[in-house]
Amino acid sequence: MGSEIHEACGLFGVWNLPDAVELTFRGLFTLQHRGQEGAGIVSSNRERLRSHRGLGLVSEVFKSADLELLKNPISIGHVRYSTAGSPTLQNAQPILVDYWRGQVAVAHNGTLVNAQVLRREFEAAGSIFQTTSDTETIVHLIARPGFSENRAAILDSVQRIKGAFCLLILTPRELVAVRDPHGFRPLCLGTLEGSYVVASETCALDLLGAKFVREIKPGEALFIDDWGLDSRRFGEPQKQRAQCIFEKIYFARPDSRLNGESVHLFRQRLGRQLAREYPVEADVVFPVPDSGNSAAQGYALESGIPLDQGFIRNHYVGRTFIDPDAKDRGRKVNMKLNTVEEVIRGKRIVVVDDSVVRGVTTVEKIRQLREVGPKEIHLRVSCPPIRNPCFYGIDFPTKEELIANGREVHEIAKMLDVDSMGYLSVEGMLSCVPDEPMDYCHACFSGNYPVQIDPKQTKEMLEHPADLKCD
């Protein structure tokens, strides 16, 4: 729920608008949910690239003076979550380098399954690495000598990397948007005032007043320059996509549209399906806000049980309160959510959330509800149990920390102290997608991995997951 898992990144790019940098800043702001630990922008005046990166929220990293210094008509930006204990500035993106052809900057969302193998090869040949991110490996690939022109070098490079990746690549006179052949992570193209913008999610287009054009296609490298768009295909054609279903369930903003459909409506359908799979006699349905909002609505509509608000969220809770909270030992108090007694006391309540990962915060919320005195608590989760690691960019905790690891649902229900518990089935979940179920990756639920992982890398990933965390 909410604070337990974190995806790696958000991307935003603008081609040729006078206030491209300001727009990128705003675009990153709307993608802040995809990464709160760092942000960066690289801009181009068609001759040189400029960079500003920092740790923290977008609004903390960029002051107006920084935006002023970056001011240029072409720009890409990145928000990231760092998995290592202390987030380091070195890993901030986009990475900007000098190489034989000039300058190039790369921003990346995803995880490469062959990054370690490639890194070893580069190191063996004498290369140095200043970050621990996959992105630097991509830059090394692009910088290899022997390509007569930029596009050839980039296409050859993206051909060699495997796994989940969306990239924005910027050279002084070219912006390239790349999506891996399986289409794990989202990336879309929009237009604004006669020019182009690229964003991880459509909500960023909406909030800037840009019009959605289309998604970047799996296996597409879209080159944008002063001559317009040039779309190139790379990688072996895949029979099916492997879009991350967890993006739709959890990460994406509900006001985004993935694969042409509203995330909010999809989640509502999950809630309806959940009501069909796990009906219950109850007096009231309410979500864990805001993660469960859409699904709870669906559950209420399908079941006919009235929807209400049993939890109220404090909007001022943010990172600013982390310190004092962490120091809290003696008293176990949740400053973020309060309960509404009248909605809960003596009632049979259905609580809906979008997921349960480690279960730590869920335990606490159920305990908080119990104290108010409901007659029964029925927990409904609008996705299946998470039992497998993700090798494509979602930063789940280690397998041992997953509450569903090695536990039956009734055992989990007991741990959480709920009267009944229902997880959506994999089939039920897949029945809600607007297109082909086969076009989705659901490895975290099913263990069915669409992309082969280098065995050495897997071992290492399982042992040192943080070291691999890309972005």
Add this chain to the structure above:
Amino acid sequence: MGSEIHEACGLFGVWNLPDAVELTFRGLFTLQHRGQEGAGIVSSNRERLRSHRGLGLVSEVFKSADLELLKNPISIGHVRYSTAGSPTLQNAQPILVDYWRGQVAVAHNGTLVNAQVLRREFEAAGSIFQTTSDTETIVHLIARPGFSENRAAILDSVQRIKGAFCLLILTPRELVAVRDPHGFRPLCLGTLEGSYVVASETCALDLLGAKFVREIKPGEALFIDDWGLDSRRFGEPQKQRAQCIFEKIYFARPDSRLNGESVHLFRQRLGRQLAREYPVEADVVFPVPDSGNSAAQGYALESGIPLDQGFIRNHYVGRTFIDPDAKDRGRKVNMKLNTVEEVIRGKRIVVVDDSVVRGVTTVEKIRQLREVGPKEIHLRVSCPPIRNPCFYGIDFPTKEELIANGREVHEIAKMLDVDSMGYLSVEGMLSCVPDEPMDYCHACFSGNYPVQIDPKQTKEMLEHPADLKCD
């Protein structure tokens, strides 16, 4: 809506707990919605008082080192909204002074109607004023010579002030909670670990794990010291209360209980009543989040029209984004709310909000909805038109700025570009209160002022409303 109006203050106090200051910090944090411009804490070790105050959010004003320096078993705190152009530190509260009897600190929520008269009297006698707040006048009253003991001085002082006020008064060995005889603003007593806490709203008790005991009674001065509680009455007994109904409609957190009843449920009832007064044929109901959430729920339940989410709120929007937003001239874009096209396009939609004050942000939201292409927009507001100034502590804009000033509802509907508009009636609103309608102040809607205002002060207030702004 949301950012248009601001009340002056929130109060929190703790008697005799080892971590009183940390608790007060947390208490203020939960009351942050009552004032975001400044915060302060004064604590006592039973011999001396210590103070720390500053501008900004609670989490910005207090660093752990500040809390460490304040560490004492008795503590009061205050959050405030400053109405003057640039908030000034001088006006921060609690005010702490030396006087002939020793030290006293006062924190205040409300507005005195005779503050200016009293201030003139004090100034004429040679007193100096270092702030523009009513609170300093109260301190001058308490400091007058001639009282044999503290309680007499305090009781005489609160007798002399008129208007809306909740006070926390701290001397080294005594904490006093005061509520004016009309009970305009809320103030409640709780217990925690065998001792007492006082808070503007019950949500602060809940979130700290304290138990609600009772509200401070109108006309009560509750003295808390090492001998326990001592409740004193002051002021002429009032036939009826004048509880601010706008607190219930707008200011209080929905998870608070006012006068023993859930604010959320009251707002739901307002929504139901609104559905009865202004029914409409429609496909979907949704709130302006989060201010309209409860009322929209009530409207949906009563009308049978399905509730959905047409607006999605960006949780990262905060004060940090104010600057860039303000600079935005060319593009009119709302970074805080996005729309969900599927919920809106081609539909007859009912949008519910808790209030419309100046109407500026409402105009923009309706415009944003229109762009998505609904068939019809029906705006429902869960309170009557606001047409009169508040002299008791709510910082409305000047009369000229109120959208309902001198306009009929159909004119407002036209300005806002909605197909129909419904404001709740005063009678309908009063029919939803859980107790006696006569016990509420609704002057901002009805023009019916329960407390006489000094005519000179009124004139001044109307001319220079900001100068009077209490706190």
Add this chain to the structure above:
Amino acid sequence: MGSEIHEACGLFGVWNLPDAVELTFRGLFTLQHRGQEGAGIVSSNRERLRSHRGLGLVSEVFKSADLELLKNPISIGHVRYSTAGSPTLQNAQPILVDYWRGQVAVAHNGTLVNAQVLRREFEAAGSIFQTTSDTETIVHLIARPGFSENRAAILDSVQRIKGAFCLLILTPRELVAVRDPHGFRPLCLGTLEGSYVVASETCALDLLGAKFVREIKPGEALFIDDWGLDSRRFGEPQKQRAQCIFEKIYFARPDSRLNGESVHLFRQRLGRQLAREYPVEADVVFPVPDSGNSAAQGYALESGIPLDQGFIRNHYVGRTFIDPDAKDRGRKVNMKLNTVEEVIRGKRIVVVDDSVVRGVTTVEKIRQLREVGPKEIHLRVSCPPIRNPCFYGIDFPTKEELIANGREVHEIAKMLDVDSMGYLSVEGMLSCVPDEPMDYCHACFSGNYPVQIDPKQTKEMLEHPADLKCD
């Protein structure tokens, strides 16, 4: 030496120049040595006063945005040193208040000997005090009713206060510069671009390009307004002045002129006199930089012993290094001064400083010199032993902490581990002043106090010196 004692304040004012506030900022900057703990500016647009105050160095307190907000043609400013453990913002100056006549701001340099008595009287009459500074007492005096006009009120007020004081008083249309009848602290008038500036020291005039006009006379209240200057006399005429000789020896910048004469030259004369009183056979003379620079020069010139640099000062040592330094336990290292071995080793050295107060840092410096291996160390101090508290504004440590308290010079020499030690005699010191020796206060050396102290206040001052510390 340097960091051991601190005077209370510096004053700067500008009448009617377009960039008065910027000039005041710069003026305070040049007076930074008179107080590093806080700074404040109040400015006037002839109708209202505006204030900005804060803790820290002038350059930390005022950002360009603050100066912009203050922008007005009339301005006064203050730098202060706070003696209490943690400096508090409440005590920052100038103090700005509203009173019956309007607004007034006061900035003060000195200490009143009857402040406590007056404060008690005001408190007994019901007044409240929000600071612990003498200045607030002065403001209460000015605010008393019954005076037909401003000047009468101010003249009556300054008549009633006793002790050492220089004041800048600002009302919307008048700036008043006041110096006590004994003339303890310096205050001078200058002209700049056809208008007036007032400053504690002449160096502030020089560095702003202003021309020195004259000192404010003891017992003068100089009113500056749009009609020009109006000089008024107050207090009983004194037969002699009581200028603080410690200002000339220690506090004032060497590039200032006090009573018409260069501070640097005066200190050089002290060094010459010191050489006559305490000659010694030696190879080299050098100062403790920079406090002993001028006197060491005088000593070298008079004695014929070559002047050199035995100590080199690190210019980057500042407050920023206080923390790490304080944490240093195991290693006793002085980061501020280094020695030049070639100047010291095997030599008979004369070290000259301007004063020895507690002796703590002197002990350390001598130890540092000893480690380099000089043949002999002869310490010469260009003032007499400090054995008495100052009641007029110099913040000496308590009597017990003074190294010269109850010790003969040979005992001090032994404590400090020097081969010989010479303090300048009181007579020798007074022989160096350019005017009448009787016109100086040297109570800290001689115990001869020129102004009667209220006995109650004295007792209190001796017991709680910090509480009295004015500013």
Add this chain to the structure above:
Amino acid sequence: MGSEIHEACGLFGVWNLPDAVELTFRGLFTLQHRGQEGAGIVSSNRERLRSHRGLGLVSEVFKSADLELLKNPISIGHVRYSTAGSPTLQNAQPILVDYWRGQVAVAHNGTLVNAQVLRREFEAAGSIFQTTSDTETIVHLIARPGFSENRAAILDSVQRIKGAFCLLILTPRELVAVRDPHGFRPLCLGTLEGSYVVASETCALDLLGAKFVREIKPGEALFIDDWGLDSRRFGEPQKQRAQCIFEKIYFARPDSRLNGESVHLFRQRLGRQLAREYPVEADVVFPVPDSGNSAAQGYALESGIPLDQGFIRNHYVGRTFIDPDAKDRGRKVNMKLNTVEEVIRGKRIVVVDDSVVRGVTTVEKIRQLREVGPKEIHLRVSCPPIRNPCFYGIDFPTKEELIANGREVHEIAKMLDVDSMGYLSVEGMLSCVPDEPMDYCHACFSGNYPVQIDPKQTKEMLEHPADLKCD
């Protein structure tokens, strides 16, 4: 003078002391004069390296929490000056990278004359560069494959770089101090509590209580590990050294010892020689403080003209005042230096400074002196005219900006408005060194460059000096 030129860097390293990081912090602090734009520390726990770098002064970059995180027994640090318009974090040092053998960090003081050539070679082979500093080139060299062990790789690498360089190289278990075969820049070894420290200047040893052992020899790579010291020679043996004489004249702290001799005494000798070369009838000699202090002393001693202080420096002037100063248009005022009228007016004065580079600040100081009314001004400069660029690490302005470029001394005197001017001769300067004049580089004065510069690089350096500026 003072603020006109800046050298690139200072180095400090500690081997195996419990508080190595704290010591490195302090060491950098004492070397702050060698670079104020950025600082960094990398430490080792013998397994992994940790890094913290930032922009600003040492005391700004490192907070106690940063030092705590770095806490390790082995540590190297760096202070730098960035020549580019806006200093960038990317160029901060030490650079820390991963490569095939593990981790390595490099800190560099100097400039390589073949850096660009090497960089081109690396880029042609596909390497990427994330900084514009020479240091990254060195890291690429060390990371090349094919060396059986670390020392071989490092020795081969330092063999291949040409120019001026002192390096500290850190791997998890080894600290290496390297000085180029000409010995351009200083680097010395000390002992502290049984272990080793390395520093750019001896003052850093003194101030930490470490004992000086010896200088790192030109062409020496000194490996320090748990087995002790291992000194290796590299590069072709040079017939003579090329120690930078400008370090002795200008950069080094006067309390440092270079090549075994006090910098202060050397500068005093320069002053004496200057008095012999350019004697004058005058009343007083004084320095531009503090840069001219030692030389002015020498001039006074040799000439018999009394030494005094005509300028007084404000110790609070620092970077904090840069902004307001820069904004100052109308009034041309020097906030840093004030004059002492009595020393100057009507006198024949000799002003001594250590150098005149662009002459901008000198013009202003002379103007300031003129205003006080001296009879004559005689400017004496304790080095020859600077007429040539430095390719070995001193960041002079471009040739066009040098005041001595294309001007005879009498022309310069006229520009500066002095009655006479004397620059020390090259021969006179060299006659003051304690060892062989041939062992010094004085190319900036004589145009005699001891190390061949790659012609392409020279051209580029002359055209884009900033891009080359290493650090």
